[in-house]
Amino acid sequence: MFESLSERLERSFKILKGEGKISEINVAETLKDVRKALLDADVNFKIAKTFTDTVKEKAIGQNVLTSLKPNQLMVKIVHDELAQLMGGASVDINLKGSPTVILMSGLQGSGKTTFSGKLANLLKTKRSKNPLLVACDVYRPAAIEQLKVLGEQLGVPVYSDLESKNPVSIAEAAIKHAKLHGNDVVIVDTAGRLAVDEAMMNEIAAIKKAINPQEILFVVDSMTGQDAVNTAKEFNDRLDFDGVILTKLDGDTRGGAALSIRSVVNKPIKFVGTGEKMDALDVFYPERMADRILGMGDIVSLVERA
């Protein structure tokens, strides 16, 4: 359905070609295409606009270096700006505290339970930790069972209380349990919730208050559209989370939500999920994400041909 980004830019680059200096006129068409590419990638409407405004400001009046054609310069400006917005070097998970307490949060089905398992696996196998998984989703059918199955697969203990319907007290009891049993990291899985669900948002705020986590992670589906900004902002306002986990990047989504979330809450993306298996986890690379959002693979090759 969509004209590919490279086709669009090829067209607009023709306009830039041969001009020695980037001007208001020759940049307009390119920016329109960049904006459309961002919107097609699900970057938020307002953020796409701000982004292209910034790029325009940076581009106009720049003299084209002898080594670069105007179109190459534009690509460089767009790419650098995007990569910078996505954040610098990757930020590791904070493992201070004894035990370290890590709290998951996010919408329904975003991948919290799966990521809890992946993180436990990573900490156990790569960082010589002795993690405890905690089942605080008392709502979703078989949510506790799901975490137990993952724990069993990984050889990681799972704390749960089938009698209790109170996630706050389950989380508190789990930390006591961890101290008694020598678990140095406690990973608390929670139920999915909508940001507009007051009762559920109060609940997770109460869990935070009770267990005072070192890390609160916001787990978000990389296929999310325009709503990503609203949700991320609401969760951040309530929880002041420490980092973002971007899941399901093994799909073919451009993942513009990542840029939107970054811009709105200014928190680092710490890990990305790249599959359903317990080892399908990767650290986050801002440059790669920038390339992915803009389909930069195409653009770079386009510039090389130009």
Added chain:
Amino acid sequence: SKTKESVFSKLTRAVAGKSKVDDEVLDNLEEVLITSDVGVETTLRIIERIEKRVAQDKYVNTSELNGILKQEIAGLLAENNSDTPIDFDAELPTTPYVIMVVGVNGVGKTTTIGKLAHQFTKAGKKVYLGAADTFRAAAVDQLVIWGERAGVPVIKQKMGADPASVAYDTIASAKANNADVVIIDTAGRLHNKINLMNELTKIKNVMQKVVPSAPNEVLLVLDGSTGQNAFEQAKQFTKATDVTALAITKLDGTAKGGVVIGISDQFKIPVKYIGLGEGMEHLQVFDKDRFVETLFE
């Protein structure tokens, strides 16, 4: 939500007292549509249609523009196929009526099946569920709990069993017991994984060995907060399973699910159900006009 309201009031203000659709109106319209995940391409199509209609009808006031707008957007949503029942009470064209449910990971397939089982049961129909997600941790347990809630039998095998074989068993059992409706759950899968998509085609083909017309319906579940990637999901799942209807979930949140407008238009697949919560009752039969209305709320 508040943001959407202010966008709409801006739109209304921009239109007020004007005799033609000027750039300001179109900019505001663009914002409403894009922020509802309608996508650039479909948004441009809608704007083109509006411009044409306005030139033709010589619209004068805001309320007329709003009316035209809603009509044009609703016009892009495909009509329900006449041979599939629209309502839970409606008579089924054939029994057992087999519904295969597909979609990417975590969109709400299993939950939607639980809700459908409840609705069909309430309407006096005998329902069987098939736990053909034998992959995801505790997927079978999850469906079994939904089966208990709705009071319907769930046919299952061990985790890791062949999903096509579970589907076969379920339909055979449903047929032997004169069930009216069979709903088959499948594991979530991303549409770019060729092996997993081929597996779906296989499950679908195996069903026909018991009921030649099965599946009578292939329901693709889309998460209402998904952005433009939903297009590719619709395309690839249709390729693998000939999707006949869409369900959009999680519309109780702030996301608008606007991407289905373009999907429904391009693939001519009607939206049949919407999910509005995690409870058994939180399912509605899709209503075009109401859906379009909420884009501007």
